[in-house]
Amino acid sequence: MHAGARYVSSIGKAVNHATLSGAEAQVLRQALNSEAQDCFQSSIVSFVDALRAIESGFLSWATVKLYYSVFYALRARLALAGDCIYYVGSGPRVITARAGASTVKLQGTTHQAVLNRYRHNYPGDYFLSQPIEGCSPLDWFTDHREQTNYTLSRFCEPNTPSYFKFARSTSTRKMLSAYTADDIYVFDEQHAMVAFPFKLLRDLRVRLSAQSLSPLLPSEVDFLRGSLRDQSGPMTSVDILLS
Numbered sequence: 001m002h003a004g005a006r007y008v009s010s011i012g013k014a015v016n017h018a019t020l021s022g023a024e025a026q027v028l029r030q031a032l033n034s035e036a037q038d039c040f041q042s043s044i045v046s047f048v049d050a051l052r053a054i055e056s057g058f059l060s061w062a063t064v065k066l067y068y069s070v071f072y073a074l075r076a077r078l079a080l081a082g083d084c085i086y087y088v089g090s091g092p093r094v095i096t097a098r099a100g101a102s103t104v105k106l107q108g109t110t111h112q113a114v115l116n117r118y119r120h121n122y123p124g125d126y127f128l129s130q131p132i133e134g135c136s137p138l139d140w141f142t143d144h145r146e147q148t149n150y151t152l153s154r155f156c157e158p159n160t161p162s163y164f165k166f167a168r169s170t171s172t173r174k175m176l177s178a179y180t181a182d183d184i185y186v187f188d189e190q191h192a193m194v195a196f197p198f199k200l201l202r203d204l205r206v207r208l209s210a211q212s213l214s215p216l217l218p219s220e221v222d223f224l225r226g227s228l229r230d231q232s233g234p235m236t237s238v239d240i241l242l243s
Contacts, residue, residue, distance in 0.1 A: 003031040003038065004079060005086030008095060014088055015103070022099035029097040032079040037215035039076035040204055043069045044216075044241055047197055048227050054167050054194075060148050060155040062164070062193075067145035069197040070138070071111060073204050074118045080207055081121065085114060115142070127200060130187040137187065137196060144193070163193045173230055176237035205241050216242060 001009070007028055008014050020028065050065035078085065082097035085106070092106040092113035106113040115138045119128065132140040144163070148155070160168050167175055178185065179198050185191035186199045208215055216224070221242045228235045 002079075002086070003035040004028060004084035004097075007031040008084055008086055013095065013103070014086060014093070016093075016105070017102055018095075019100055019102045020095065020098065025097045025099045025101065028084060028095075029082055032082060032084055032097055033211065033213055035084075036076040036079040036208065037213055039072045039079060040201075040208060040215040041220060043072035043076065043197070043204070044201055044224065046072060047201060048224055051172050051194070052227060054164060055172060057158060057168075059161060059164050059168075060157060063144050063148045063161070066193050066197050067141045070141050070200060071114065073197065073200045074138075075114050076204055077207070078114065078117060078121065080211070083117060083121070085117065111142070126203075127196070132187050132192045132196075133189045137192070140189075140192070141196070163189060163191075166190050167194055171230065172228070173232065173235050173237070176235055180237045201241050 005014075011024060012018070013020060013024065046065045046069040050062040050069065053059070053062040053065065075085070083094055084097065085092060085094050087093065087110075092108070092110065093103050094106055094113075094117060095101055095103045106117060108116060118125075119138070122128065127137060131137070135143070175194065176198065179191070179195045183199065185195040188195070205215075224238075225234050225242055228238050
């Protein structure tokens, strides 16, 4: 159970029409800051795992992991903004860390609830500002993940999907350097599978730092930095995510 949900449940405010006091909202906000850090860690681990899968040619797995990187990053953004998403049975709910706030029912599955809440809260957000192949970015990632997990009867290996052509034609170091230097790749269908979550993680890390939150333990930093190195040494393009 996520930190925010755990606190809401512990004070008996998970039911409909329950409202938060000022003190409860303050404690919930602290729990959600912890949750945001946890979700950042899950997002960057998923991202790095996907990069290693791309290097090895396991592109179905990389597709799924990059979707999850986006999902966890968006959940972290919501938590930082004070949105606590939790479940009563199988039904998603949200309560905002604000005095007098009450629970609101959300529609859809676990993932749909998070993605739709993000769209609702941030309709003018940069990460929703342009389509990818004529499709909303969040729908684009969802569609590719669902095709991989559910629609296709056979994984793509050893063939390379079009959205991984560039990633497979260059090194991880050169790819991340290109995506660090220029944002033109974020919504490009040949690059977005990696460029979009990379940009999203960079943005999220800055937001966490602005609130003096350090989401990674030293052992996690060492592990991730060791996973993102080649014969030339560590890949400095990811330092902003790790420091």
